Amino acid sequence: MCRNITILRGLEPPASTEEISAAATQFVRKVTGVAKPNETTAKLMREAETEIAAVVARLLGDLPPRRQEPTTVPPLRRPQVRARMGLGPFPG
Secondary structure, three states: OOOOOOOOOOOOOOOOHHHHHHHHHHHHHHHHOOOOOOHHHHHHHHHHHHHHHHHHHHHHHHOOOOOOOOOOOOHHHOHHHHHHOOOOOOOO
């Protein structure tokens, strides 16, 4: 698995739409090998990201609870990452 994609199952509060979308984006970038797509490629990648995010959201909702919380904190929950991205504090 791509080391930039963290475990989203078992988080408290549960993974947000924003976190699921970020994971989908990282996955698509990894499997395509494209970090800075052109206009045509970007549209295809956005469509794939949307589909993947929907599948992941459904999967996370259907899986049974984890026995333990994940050992890593997703990037969008880290204050330094949110500050770098110009986002406010994590709403959780």
